[in-house]
Amino acid sequence: QSVLTQPPSASGTPGQRVTISCSGSSSNIGSNYVSWYQQVPGTAPKLLIYWNNQRPSGVPDRFSGSKSGTSASLAISGLRSEDEADYYCASWDDSLSVYYVFGTGTKVTVL
Amino acid sequence: EVQLLESGGGLVQPGGSLRLSCAASGFTFSSCAMSWVRQAPGKGLEWVSALSGSGTSTYYADSVKGRFTISRDNSKKTLYLQMNSLRAEDTAIYYCARDRGGSFAGDFDYWGQGTLVTVSS
Numbered sequence: 001q002s003v004l005t006q007p008p009s010a011s012g013t014p015g016q017r018v019t020i021s022c023s024g025s026s027s028n029i030g031s032n033y034v035s036w037y038q039q040v041p042g043t044a045p046k047l048l049i050y051w052n053n054q055r056p057s058g059v060p061d062r063f064s065g066s067k068s069g070t071s072a073s074l075a076i077s078g079l080r081s082e083d084e085a086d087y088y089c090a091s092w093d094d095s096l097s098v099y100y101v102f103g104t105g106t107k108v109t110v111l
Numbered sequence: 112e113v114q115l116l117e118s119g120g121g122l123v124q125p126g127g128s129l130r131l132s133c134a135a136s137g138f139t140f141s142s143c144a145m146s147w148v149r150q151a152p153g154k155g156l157e158w159v160s161a162l163s164g165s166g167t168s169t170y171y172a173d174s175v176k177g178r179f180t181i182s183r184d185n186s187k188k189t190l191y192l193q194m195n196s197l198r199a200e201d202t203a204i205y206y207c208a209r210d211r212g213g214s215f216a217g218d219f220d221y222w223g224q225g226t227l228v229t230v231s232s
Contacts, residue, residue, distance in 0.1 A: 002155065033216075033217075033218075035217060035218055035219075037156070037219070039156075044206055044222035044223065044224055044225060045148075045156065045206070045208075045219070045222055046222070047218065047219055047220045050211065050218040050220075051218070056220055086155075088155065088156050090156075090158075090217060091217070092216075092217055097173060097176070098172075098173070099158070099161070099170050099171075099172065099215075100146075100158040100161070100170075100215075100217045101158065102148075102155060102156040102157065102158060103155075104155055105155040105156070
């Protein structure tokens with residue numbers, strides 16, 4: 001049972017902007033950095049965002065992350081067919097012995 | 112080129128044991144913390160365990176604490192996960208993942224292809 005809640009699905013047409021939310025609490029998002037991962041079905045996850053809003057080299061600037069209080073968001077602008085995947089937020093959790101948690105995941109569909 | 116290659120998965124009976132390995136190449140292995148992350152069939156990601164680059168700090172999810180042991184051999188550039196007292200709910204693809212730094216931070220910038228563990232009688 002994840003402590004980071006995401007909407008199960010999101011969708012958009014090519015070129016649109018899609019935003020995915022990640023809701024947590026003061027023990028995780030509220031006091032720690034957030035990362036975002038993309039997972040195309042049948043493949044390993046890929047790091048998209050770290051430290052709330054930083055992109056690793058090679059990740060297009062169409063992907064952007066933000067954080068406010070105990071929530072975070074991932075925005076995908078100029079949606080492309082290859083963006084169809086599952087997206088997970090993640091964060092440290094300062095609760096006793098929890099350490100690190102992933103969000104529930106959001107399936108993005110390109111219509 | 113950074114590569115992580117897991118091995119050791121397979122079918123095991125409930126209560127049994129299995130040891131997973133993750134062979135690393137293309138980077139200074141001892142400089143990076145490493146983690147195991149699993150994904151049950153059709154489910155989301157679950158962080159399992161982490162180990163600092165030096166091997167001195169270990170971390171476990173409550174779901175595996177006391178049953179799983181993470182270790183590494185920096186001379187062989189290999190990460191391990193010893194899994195004991197396996198349960199049906201441990202059935203998953205197990206990924207090894209590299210942290211961006213020497214301490215466990217959860218910024219997993221490289222992942223292996225995963226190895227499937229199935230716990231069933």
